[in-house]
Amino acid sequence: MRCTSSVSNNEPPLYGDAFADVYDEWYEHVTDAPATARALHALSGGGNLCELGIGTGRIAIPLAELLAPGRGVWGIDESEAMLAQCRTKLAHMNPSVAERVHLLQGDMANDLPRGPFTVIFCTFNTFFNLDSQEAQRKCLQAAAQRLTPGGAVVLETAVLTGTSSTAPTIAHTAQSSSDYDPITQIGHGVFTSTSPDGSVVERPWRIRYSTPAQIDEMAAAAGLICTDRWEDFAFTPFHAGSARQVGVWRRRV
Numbered sequence: 001m002r003c004t005s006s007v008s009n010n011e012p013p014l015y016g017d018a019f020a021d022v023y024d025e026w027y028e029h030v031t032d033a034p035a036t037a038r039a040l041h042a043l044s045g046g047g048n049l050c051e052l053g054i055g056t057g058r059i060a061i062p063l064a065e066l067l068a069p070g071r072g073v074w075g076i077d078e079s080e081a082m083l084a085q086c087r088t089k090l091a092h093m094n095p096s097v098a099e100r101v102h103l104l105q106g107d108m109a110n111d112l113p114r115g116p117f118t119v120i121f122c123t124f125n126t127f128f129n130l131d132s133q134e135a136q137r138k139c140l141q142a143a144a145q146r147l148t149p150g151g152a153v154v155l156e157t158a159v160l161t162g163t164s165s166t167a168p169t170i171a172h173t174a175q176s177s178s179d180y181d182p183i184t185q186i187g188h189g190v191f192t193s194t195s196p197d198g199s200v201v202e203r204p205w206r207i208r209y210s211t212p213a214q215i216d217e218m219a220a221a222a223g224l225i226c227t228d229r230w231e232d233f234a235f236t237p238f239h240a241g242s243a244r245q246v247g248v249w250r251r252r253v
Contacts, residue, residue, distance in 0.1 A: 016079025037063040047118030053126035057086035115146035121154040128207035224249035
């Protein structure tokens, strides 16, 4: 069997480029996208939102369906492959809904749209794709500057200890391996699967995880204060044993 990668050069691939062609299939049941959209809509108070790492639009599109005319979701993603998947979906939607989704290719620490937004959000560990603490700090600072007064940054992340795995339970035949360094807080791994033509495809990933307390510290430095923390977008209470968090950090008025 031939062994291939999701990219053809020696540079580490962007997460989105590595997973764009299978993302919706593999991650369909990881989270409840409609419920997540409803929660974000409620948190936004009906205002404009910005998604960090919009990907294929799995959250942004059902969110756009809830918005009033004249409101929108601005989404940024570094991966053109992910954005192409999202554009294809939008092209087959009701135009009055599709026009509420605005796409931007760029780095979510450096290239955020101007706003202002009532909510800037990032779901399912995407914030950890910023693989240094400095990049995460910069992202939170940029987000805080683009919020309306009282607006919120909403992050959904795993609560990792250095031995946990972020590999979700997904319905596919890929094998996964991962490793976490509790000192650097870097996690990396690869999903390996066999394509229909018999070639082996490797889809690598790399994250820099932060604890809830570390995110609180970075947010505070950006002028944000944590007002709510749940285990999920169903608002399940967060507790010491929670494996995930949905945190809300609001701009100080």
